[in-house]
Amino acid sequence: DSGVTQTPKHLITATGQRVTLRCSPRSGDLSVYWYQQSLDQGLQFLIQYYNGEERAKGNILERFSAQQFPDLHSELNLSSLELGDSALYFCASSAGQGVGTDTQYFGPGTRLTVL
Amino acid sequence: KNEVEQSPQNLTAQEGEFITINCSYSVGISALHWLQQHPGGGIVSLFMLSSGKKKHGRLIATINIQEKHSSLHITASHPRDSAVYICAVDQYNNNDMRFGAGTRLTVKP
Numbered sequence: 001d002s003g004v005t006q007t008p009k010h011l012i013t014a015t016g017q018r019v020t021l022r023c024s025p026r027s028g029d030l031s032v033y034w035y036q037q038s039l040d041q042g043l044q045f046l047i048q049y050y051n052g053e054e055r056a057k058g059n060i061l062e063r064f065s066a067q068q069f070p071d072l073h074s075e076l077n078l079s080s081l082e083l084g085d086s087a088l089y090f091c092a093s094s095a096g097q098g099v100g101t102d103t104q105y106f107g108p109g110t111r112l113t114v115l
Numbered sequence: 116k117n118e119v120e121q122s123p124q125n126l127t128a129q130e131g132e133f134i135t136i137n138c139s140y141s142v143g144i145s146a147l148h149w150l151q152q153h154p155g156g157g158i159v160s161l162f163m164l165s166s167g168k169k170k171h172g173r174l175i176a177t178i179n180i181q182e183k184h185s186s187l188h189i190t191a192s193h194p195r196d197s198a199v200y201i202c203a204v205d206q207y208n209n210n211d212m213r214f215g216a217g218t219r220l221t222v223k224p
Contacts, residue, residue, distance in 0.1 A: 002159075033212075043201060045212040058211050088156060104148075106158040 003027065004107035006091050012113045018079040021110045025072055025093030031055065032074040033094070033104060034066055038087035049074055050097050081114045088112075118142045121202050121215035128222050134189040136218045138202030141183065149176050149187050150201040152217070158201075161187070192222045 003026035013019055025032050034046040036059075045058035049068035060066075063081075068074045078085060088109045094102035120139045128134055138147070149161040162169050162176040164185065169176050173192075178185040189196055202215040 042216050043203070043214040045214075056211065090158060092158075103160050103163050105160065106150075109156055109158075111156075 002105040002107065004091060004093050004105050006089075006107040006110050008110060009108065010111050010113075012115065013081060014115055015081055015083060017081050017114075018077065019081065019112065021076040021078070021089050021091075021112075023074045023076070023091030023093075023107055025074070025091075026105055029093035029095050029105070030072065031094045031097060031102065032068055032072070033092040034060075034074070034076050035090040035092065036087045037090060037109075038084075043090075046076070055097060078112070083114050086112055086114045117216070118206075118213045119202055119204055119215040121200075121218050123218060124216065125219045126221070128192050128220070130193060130222055130224050132192050132222075134192050134196070134220065134222075136187045136200050136202075136220070138185045138187070138215055139183060140185075140202075140204050140213075142204065142213070143207035144204040145207045146205045147178055147185050148203040148205075148212075149185075150203060152199040152201060154198065161200075189220075192220075194222045194224050197221050 005024045007022045030051045033048045037043045046060040047066050048056040052068050063079050066076045090109045091107040092104040094104045096102045118141050122137045146165045151159045164178045173190045175188040199217040199219050201217045
């Protein structure tokens with residue numbers, strides 16, 4: 001158990017809908033990262049927050065947004081969902097500012113299916 | 116061309132064999148990560164390297180910054196090592212992280 005929790009575990013929804021994925025980092029970790037893993041594109045980095053502020057941005061679509069709250073949990077919002085958004089979404093956390101400095105601890109993932 | 120290339124894509128070994136998985140990258144990096152993804156989907160970070168060599172139990176990771184190459188070695192492989200091993204790099208100039216496609220390892224008893 002990494003200490004990173006993600007909810008829900010599974011999510012099934014329809015095209016055009018909006019969903020929110022939630023992540024609670026390990027106790028004491030200030031950075032949260034979001035990743036998408038699809039069958040055709042593998043793992044992709046979406047976005048990182050450090051202590052409430054956006055720190056790094058990867059291949060995140062404009063339909064997706066994220067935030068990190070004062071209690072350090074993070075939410076990833078996915079809107080106007082398309083079939084291609086079906087994927088495993090992982091959250092990870094680390095103690096510091098990340099990117100070249102920190103080991104990341106991964107949550108169990110949320111499997112999103114868009115029908 | 117992907118910035119991070121792994122080889123082989125698939126690897127089958129007998130229990131006890133020495134395993135090597137390779138990773139080559141084409142961008143400037145601040146660190147390289149080796150991740151293990153279990154059949155159930157969970158991901159574990161095995162190593163983070165910026166130079167030299169690290170060892171943890173039966174796992175050894177090396178990196179050659181000049182050649183832009185890293186290897187993950189597993190000594191005395193065991194069926195419980197069966198997983199997908201993923202190489203990832205923290206890009207130096209844009210705080211982005213790029214992933215290899217993964218190497219699927221199956222260790223047979």
